[in-house]
Amino acid sequence: xxxxxxxxxxxxxxVKQETIVVALxxxxxxxxxxxxxxxxxxxxxxxxSAQLAELILNGKRLVVTHGNGPQVGRIFxxxxxxxxxxxxxxxxxxxxxxxxxxxxYMIQQALYNELIKAGCKxxxxxxxxxxLVDPSSEAFQNPSKPIGSFYSEAEAQKAAEEKGEVWKEDxxxxxxxxxxxxxxxxCVEIDAIKSLIAEGVVVVISGGGGIPVVRDSSGILTGxxxxxxxxxxxxxxxxETGANVLLILTDVANVAINYRMPEEKKLGAIPLAExxxxxxxxxxxxxxxxxxxxxxxxxxxxxGDKAVITSLENALLGAEGKIGTVxxx
Ligand code: ADP
Ligand code: MG
Numbered sequence: 367x368x369x370x371x372x373x374x375x376x377x378x379x380x381v382k383q384e385t386i387v388v389a390l391x392x393x394x395x396x397x398x399x400x401x402x403x404x405x406x407x408x409x410x411x412x413x414x415s416a417q418l419a420e421l422i423l424n425g426k427r428l429v430v431t432h433g434n435g436p437q438v439g440r441i442f443x444x445x446x447x448x449x450x451x452x453x454x455x456x457x458x459x460x461x462x463x464x465x466x467x468x469x470x471y472m473i474q475q476a477l478y479n480e481l482i483k484a485g486c487k488x489x490x491x492x493x494x495x496x497x498l499v500d501p502s503s504e505a506f507q508n509p510s511k512p513i514g515s516f517y518s519e520a521e522a523q524k525a526a527e528e529k530g531e532v533w534k535e536d537x538x539x540x541x542x543x544x545x546x547x548x549x550x551x552x553c554v555e556i557d558a559i560k561s562l563i564a565e566g567v568v569v570v571i572s573g574g575g576g577i578p579v580v581r582d583s584s585g586i587l588t589g590x591x592x593x594x595x596x597x598x599x600x601x602x603x604x605x606e607t608g609a610n611v612l613l614i615l616t617d618v619a620n621v622a623i624n625y626r627m628p629e630e631k632k633l634g635a636i637p638l639a640e641x642x643x644x645x646x647x648x649x650x651x652x653x654x655x656x657x658x659x660x661x662x663x664x665x666x667x668x669x670g671d672k673a674v675i676t677s678l679e680n681a682l683l684g685a686e687g688k689i690g691t692v693x694x695x
Contacts, residue, residue, distance in 0.1 A: 575599025
């Protein structure tokens with residue numbers, strides 16, 4: 367597997383070795399019960415960045431990916447509300463790009479500042495990331511991810527007829543638009559990411575798993591309204607950069623089997639084959655732990671050294687495989 371050449375260390379930083387792709391969960395940016403003001407989100411991101419800075423200060427090369435659920439959801443609602451005062455709504459995929467800019471800016475600045483405080487000057491950049499998806503994949507046959515506000519049946523029907531959108535009734539609460547959740551196949555900007563990593567730049571990429579795009583037979587890209595899983599998006603980046611470690615940081619320290627049942631058991635260091643067996647036995651919920659475990663399995667199968675799922679607070683020890691659920695071959 368292709369590994370990126372170690373770059374010259376920046377002043378004040380130790381020599382870099384391993385490349386780690388981090389996937390930040392929702393709690394890294396917005397905590398339960400918070401309104402989601404800029405100040406709240408920035409303070410969360412600052413604390414998150416202090417953890418990430420530790421990795422860099424301990425000689426790791428870092429690529430940061432992140433979730434964007436609450437952020438893109440709110441931007442989308444702002445579009446809906448804007449139409450009432452005559453401002454044209456941007457499509458969901460443009461909202462995805464906006465959220466990458468928003469969260470990326472916060473991480474970019476906060477991580478830069480945490481490193482400066484530690485005497486390490488490093489460039490941190492955010493790239494808008496387009497994730498290629500296959501329009502003929504099964505996900506497009508049955509759109510299932512609800513987005514935006516609830517509407518009446520009449521409004522839903524009108525939108526379905528006029529715009530060709532898919533709308534579904536949501537357990538008695540009203541009608542919501544649903545979009546597909548396809549698998550990310552590759553990241554269009556991967557060569558730029560690899561060059562930047564080789565230059566010693568910290569890259570923030572693949573917010574929300576990337577903006578879903580399709581490519582036609584002449585190579586032309588077009589954005590589409592869909593939702594990509596951020597952990598699977600992180601795995602694509604980890605695979606394509608030849609990273610050593612995929613570090614998935616969430617709000618639990620370990621993955622468990624028989625989760626929330628009397629016989630629950632937390633998983634520590636675990637070989638790939640055992641993790642695959644548990645995955646096939648449906649121990650991990652779709653939409654939360656399921657995609658993290660799947661991303662970890664795919665990463666190791668694709669030649670990665672180590673995939674770790676643990677909590678944000680455990681970032682450094684997790685990256686070293688000393689804590690959390692650590693999947694190896
Ligand atoms: P993130 O924003 O980090 O992606 P998610 O909510 O999607 O967070 O996934 C983390 C959550 O997955 C945990 O808070 C936990 O409640 C849930 N979860 C589901 N199944 C399991 C499991 N088998 N072991 C541990 N946590 C699980
Ligand atoms: Mg999640």
